[in-house]
Amino acid sequence: MSTEGRGRTAGPDGAGPGVDDAIRAMLLLMPRVVGRAKRIPVPEELRSLALAPRHLSLLSCLLFDGPMTVNDLAARLEVAPTTVSLMVGELSRKGVLERREDESDRRRRVVSIAADRHRPISDWLAPGAAAWRRALAPLTPDQRRMFVGTLRAYESALAEERGA
Template sequence: MSREEAVRAMLVLMPRVAQRLKRTTVPEKLKTLNLAPRHLSLLSNLVFDGPALVNELAARLEVAPTTVSLMVADLNRQGVVERKPDPADRRRTIVSISDDPETREAINGWLSKGASSWERALDPLTPQERAMFVRTMGAYESGASCERDD
């Protein structure tokens, strides 16, 4: 496939992917929380990597710690995440998914749909091909975020 054919194919595919993501059903337990994609990224990190410090989450999400602090405060008020003092340093706070089984189940169910789709899509690729795909998607996102609609 030539570069031009690949670009054309991606220009056709990406709007369909975006529409599919917009139609992803938010679990009933989480519907009233007004969650945005940034919340999903934060929750994904907590589900897959476990509890973390705000600075660790900020580094993983590639955003400022203040942004993560605001999201955590919002999610904490709504009972989705919990903040606990770090036993090793009481000045730091560890963020985790709520211990409420219903909330945890709703989050896991919501994330599992996307995770299983990615697993099926990435499974036939070699580790090197997966790494290249992730880098390519990152480069696309970075390039798209630099472009302006004039």
């Protein structure tokens, strides 16, 4: 993957790094970001639960947005409701989540973080949300949209490169 002699010029608008320079910067930055995230210690109360990355996304949604239905969670996580239902069932059996009737529609169930698990989950995940807030708050809505869109495009392209 030689890019020798490329990418030293500014982008097409004359401002900012060329594509190859931006790639170099991201190749240095991404492992540090992932490494830093992996070093966030799991609270003692949660260590025995064998939480996977898919659980962290679900817990982050509930922590950030509060209780919601399985269908709402599925929409936020961009997965099928059956996938969320399986995760909710698993985490409910472990005492991490609670399901209760929706007061406005008794046919629906609302999912929330169990009261005794809320503090350790918040202590664990809230700093990540706070860091994203600090990083994204100074940007304009269009810049935030572009940043999130770029990360989505990268994730999609990486999946294509890996054949996943």
